[in-house]
Amino acid sequence: MATELTDLTVAQMRDGLKAKSFSAVELTQAHISAVEAARELNAFIVETPELALEQAKAADAAIAAGNAGPLAGIPLGIKDLFATKGVQTTAASKILEGFVPTYESTVSGNLLRDGAVTLGKLNLDQFAMGSSNETSAFGNVLNPYRGPNGEHLVPGGSSGGSSSAVAARIVAAATGTDTGGSIRQPAAFTGISGIKPTYGRCSRWGVVAFASSLDQAGPMARTIEDCAILLKSMCGFDPKDSTSLDLPVPDFEKALTGDVRGLKIGIPKEYRVDGMPAEIEKLWQQGMDWLKAAGAEIVEISLPHTKYALPTYYIVAPAEASSNLARYDGVRYGQRVAPENASLIDMYEATRAAGFGHEVKRRIMIGTYVLSAGYYDAYYVKAQRLRTLIAQDFEKAYQQCDVILTPTAPSAAFAFGSKSDDPLAMYLNDVFTVPASLAGLPALSVPAGVDADGLPLGLHLIGRKLDEETVLKVGHVIEQAAQFSAKPEKWWVK
Amino acid sequence: MAVDEKTVRRIAHLARIKLDDADVEPMMKELNGILNWVEQLSEVNTDGVEPMTSVVAQKMRWREDVVSDGNIQEDVLKNAPEAQFGFYAVPKVIE
Amino acid sequence: MSETKPYRIRGATGDWEVVIGMEVHAQVISNSKLFSGAATAFGAEPNAQVSLVDAAMPGMLPVINGECVRQAVKTGLALGAQINKWSRFDRKNYFYADLPQGYQISQFQYPVVGEGTITLDLEGDRTKEVGIERIHLEQDAGKSIHDQNPTRSYVDLNRSGVALMEIVGKPDLRSPEEAGAYLKKLRTILRYIGTCDGNMEEGSMRADVNVSVRRPGEGLGTRCEIKNVNSVRFVMAAIEYEARRQVDIIEDGGTITQETRLFDNVKFETRSLRSKEEAHDYRYFPDPDLLPLEFDDAFIEECRASLPELPDAKKARFANELGLSEYNASVLTTEKEIADYFEALLAEAAKAQNKPLAEVARPASNWVTSDLFGALNKLGKSIEESPISPAQGAELISLIADGTLSGRLAKDVFEIMLETGKGAAAIVEERGLKQVSDTGAIEAVIAKVLADNADSVEAYRGGKDKLFGFFVGQTMKAMGGKANPAVVNDLLKKALNG
Ligand SMILES: [Mg+2]
Numbered sequence A: 001m002a003t004e005l006t007d008l009t010v011a012q013m014r015d016g017l018k019a020k021s022f023s024a025v026e027l028t029q030a031h032i033s034a035v036e037a038a039r040e041l042n043a044f045i046v047e048t049p050e051l052a053l054e055q056a057k058a059a060d061a062a063i064a065a066g067n068a069g070p071l072a073g074i075p076l077g078i079k080d081l082f083a084t085k086g087v088q089t090t091a092a093s094k095i096l097e098g099f100v101p102t103y104e105s106t107v108s109g110n111l112l113r114d115g116a117v118t119l120g121k122l123n124l125d126q127f128a129m130g131s132s133n134e135t136s137a138f139g140n141v142l143n144p145y146r147g148p149n150g151e152h153l154v155p156g157g158s159s160g161g162s163s164s165a166v167a168a169r170i171v172a173a174a175t176g177t178d179t180g181g182s183i184r185q186p187a188a189f190t191g192i193s194g195i196k197p198t199y200g201r202c203s204r205w206g207v208v209a210f211a212s213s214l215d216q217a218g219p220m221a222r223t224i225e226d227c228a229i230l231l232k233s234m235c236g237f238d239p240k241d242s243t244s245l246d247l248p249v250p251d252f253e254k255a256l257t258g259d260v261r262g263l264k265i266g267i268p269k270e271y272r273v274d275g276m277p278a279e280i281e282k283l284w285q286q287g288m289d290w291l292k293a294a295g296a297e298i299v300e301i302s303l304p305h306t307k308y309a310l311p312t313y314y315i316v317a318p319a320e321a322s323s324n325l326a327r328y329d330g331v332r333y334g335q336r337v338a339p340e341n342a343s344l345i346d347m348y349e350a351t352r353a354a355g356f357g358h359e360v361k362r363r364i365m366i367g368t369y370v371l372s373a374g375y376y377d378a379y380y381v382k383a384q385r386l387r388t389l390i391a392q393d394f395e396k397a398y399q400q401c402d403v404i405l406t407p408t409a410p411s412a413a414f415a416f417g418s419k420s421d422d423p424l425a426m427y428l429n430d431v432f433t434v435p436a437s438l439a440g441l442p443a444l445s446v447p448a449g450v451d452a453d454g455l456p457l458g459l460h461l462i463g464r465k466l467d468e469e470t471v472l473k474v475g476h477v478i479e480q481a482a483q484f485s486a487k488p489e490k491w492w493v494k
Numbered sequence B: 001m002a003v004d005e006k007t008v009r010r011i012a013h014l015a016r017i018k019l020d021d022a023d024v025e026p027m028m029k030e031l032n033g034i035l036n037w038v039e040q041l042s043e044v045n046t047d048g049v050e051p052m053t054s055v056v057a058q059k060m061r062w063r064e065d066v067v068s069d070g071n072i073q074e075d076v077l078k079n080a081p082e083a084q085f086g087f088y089a090v091p092k093v094i095e
Numbered sequence C: 001m002s003e004t005k006p007y008r009i010r011g012a013t014g015d016w017e018v019v020i021g022m023e024v025h026a027q028v029i030s031n032s033k034l035f036s037g038a039a040t041a042f043g044a045e046p047n048a049q050v051s052l053v054d055a056a057m058p059g060m061l062p063v064i065n066g067e068c069v070r071q072a073v074k075t076g077l078a079l080g081a082q083i084n085k086w087s088r089f090d091r092k093n094y095f096y097a098d099l100p101q102g103y104q105i106s107q108f109q110y111p112v113v114g115e116g117t118i119t120l121d122l123e124g125d126r127t128k129e130v131g132i133e134r135i136h137l138e139q140d141a142g143k144s145i146h147d148q149n150p151t152r153s154y155v156d157l158n159r160s161g162v163a164l165m166e167i168v169g170k171p172d173l174r175s176p177e178e179a180g181a182y183l184k185k186l187r188t189i190l191r192y193i194g195t196c197d198g199n200m201e202e203g204s205m206r207a208d209v210n211v212s213v214r215r216p217g218e219g220l221g222t223r224c225e226i227k228n229v230n231s232v233r234f235v236m237a238a239i240e241y242e243a244r245r246q247v248d249i250i251e252d253g254g255t256i257t258q259e260t261r262l263f264d265n266v267k268f269e270t271r272s273l274r275s276k277e278e279a280h281d282y283r284y285f286p287d288p289d290l291l292p293l294e295f296d297d298a299f300i301e302e303c304r305a306s307l308p309e310l311p312d313a314k315k316a317r318f319a320n321e322l323g324l325s326e327y328n329a330s331v332l333t334t335e336k337e338i339a340d341y342f343e344a345l346l347a348e349a350a351k352a353q354n355k356p357l358a359e360v361a362r363p364a365s366n367w368v369t370s371d372l373f374g375a376l377n378k379l380g381k382s383i384e385e386s387p388i389s390p391a392q393g394a395e396l397i398s399l400i401a402d403g404t405l406s407g408r409l410a411k412d413v414f415e416i417m418l419e420t421g422k423g424a425a426a427i428v429e430e431r432g433l434k435q436v437s438d439t440g441a442i443e444a445v446i447a448k449v450l451a452d453n454a455d456s457v458e459a460y461r462g463g464k465d466k467l468f469g470f471f472v473g474q475t476m477k478a479m480g481g482k483a484n485p486a487v488v489n490d491l492l493k494k495a496l497n498g
């Protein structure tokens, strides 16, 4: 029974709870057991089983009373970038170890408001900086899929704990955050779905900031329908975030009509990058064929500044991060390292040297440099101008098409250590996801096939600003067509 | 534009990150690798292109001038590594 | 505008001119902070007026207080400045214990207010126009306390995030006097329009003073910035010291290093702030947590409509329309509270006397600036604490105007008003202090005075004119001071000459 419950989708859980086929406590207990059994994945930084059971009891009571919220009793994992009241929040960094917020982020608060059960805090790349979850101060997260020789693979990043937990069926779904691809790439690496909505749809209040102009929260789940259900709860205007969009939240589930007839699917020629694995190229073509078969029209488009998106991103994001991370100084929260008789400056330098991981330091250094006197115009302002051009590329493209189809990532999940020595090779993981982040557009990844080693591959859809509905609708059609059925073997259950 | 060791030390100090001597050179190499790579942006003519600071096409909302927060000294100090008499305590600063 | 000698520093090698520009940080009057809902009131328990935003907790975000924008725009309008309908907030990045975010949200590239002017009131009714470069909104920092613990500094974030206007003046000032006048005038204007309380002791206004010296007519010298000077007197003293210091260095063959200095208000000297001298690189960039600050003409007009009459306009009106002396017009407009008091009293007095304002204004202004100010001074009270209300003052001066009270009696009545808090008319009634203008009664007394002093009458008539005052005095004395002096004069002249 227990294993079956964890296999259900969010929509199925919702229906089952409503029909009283099982209780929220049973459902939660099944997940708590699954989480305990899967500790080898290292997906969680903090598990909160007692809290989860309390929430489940409350959900059962609400269901019985007939006033249950739309997510009543659904057991979720929360990326440890969201501040959670009374539960340690670290951004996977030593510098925040022991930090227990007295506040709840708006997005996780929205999920709780709607009755969700939270199983704990999910591991991630430190401060969401990474594409493989190898930069966490709390250890690597393992992808539930393993390589052809049984070797461990990365779950993608930065939302690697989220992707691993959802794929391993130890949470029903999870929150992620995406700055340059951190929801979509790990979703692709683990055979699940994830959507980054339009910038401003999800409040950033209470989410540890990486790059403020890019950061967006979004759901990660095993189906597009589940993503739609969660997204509706997560989104919404928040007066506490000046960049939050003051717009009504659509009923995303209703968008999943299966009808894509007449929609124009843009295929950007610049995404046919050198050295793209044939399997990915083939999957991309397959995606086009599925959509064509469903009545959509395929149009070639051009996004001429695509190749500049990554370097643009690697100026803008570190610049903002260098400033956003200045608050971690050992004064008000988190770790303090103060050598004997240290001055204030010594304390800052020692605290930050010991508290931040290498990738975080490197990005702070780059960001500090590109903002510094004499380099600001050459790097930062230049990158902002490129950002304008990249956003304009999309605007022009949407005169010819309704949604853009690309692969999510240039490869399937890779082995630990295979790219961690070469930052540029690692950064290339986000080559397809970063442009939409720079333009603030909604984009999702949907599992669409596997490679020769049986590893999942994702397709990526980028929509017009505020048009999550089309993105979800098309993603749903691909999902239906792909009939993606790969499921990791539960090797961690001994 | 390549950074030298002196620049790396200056940037590290600006960012208040202590770099051990042994870490300076590797960090310099990493930074130069990234800086050389982003250098490709200079190929693009961006004359007359407005720098994009936000993707949000919305006017900034203003708050009402009411006291709606504060009086949470306990919350504010709760996570402090060192707090005394309602203050945060830090190594003494000599002005 | 009369010319006087320019201010010069006499050096061993000749005269030097001092060039001064000031940046004034003025705390905006608002209930809550610039980007958070915490209170701004002075003097709370440490870290009590701090929100999670002010403490820069992870994930906290700024949301702008519209009132602070309104206040900055009003200030700009009062200084006749360019108002920018589009401006932006930038982050100024640096580390300090009382700067929790690790950056200050400020306006670097695009300030909300651009160029304006301010008219200084100088000695001898001289005025001088001085340029304002810009005004921008920014966050205040917290406060570090260094003297409570031998090894620790204490940080209080109550001020962290309070809105400041940084008012950047052009280097148009040429003497300590002008600098003092600039600060005073700025303070007067801000207090008039209610955008800053101008309380320098509590730090609501702090000046950063840029000082350089040069030979008159030559190009600008290297400047030093004296940070955070918090009184008009200290600003003037700091400039005097600093200009002399620079002249001495240059005349000794040295050069001035551009640096930040501190004014020691015990030793009255400036000294280098070496600890802060470490190379700054603030890495300004647009704050991605905020959107541009935008408003329309209607908003500007709304701000303009809410401005009271400004001190210069009020002073001109007092002089030109009400006929006050330059001196009275100036004194009565230095503080809005004084002007408000005077205008309330004037309105009441005009009503009581059924006369136009202009006819009542001069005696009213004299009474306020001499009698009332004298009394307040003695009591150590401000105009807001005056025990005599404008209506009570108006009642008193109206009793003078209608002849009920002589000037002398009025002073007595005023004393009693101060002691008892009673109204002038009631006191006159109660104590029978009413002036006697009845000719019959006065003639009778005069007759007696002349009879009692026949010798003097003889002498007067023989040409000793000066004795007239003696007869006035004797008559007034005999009448207990209550006789109307004008009537006494008339009747005495008649009796003596006739
Ligand atoms: Mg300044």
Ligand SMILES: [Zn+2]
Residues within 6 Å of the ligand: C025, C138, C166
């Ligand atoms: Zn300032």
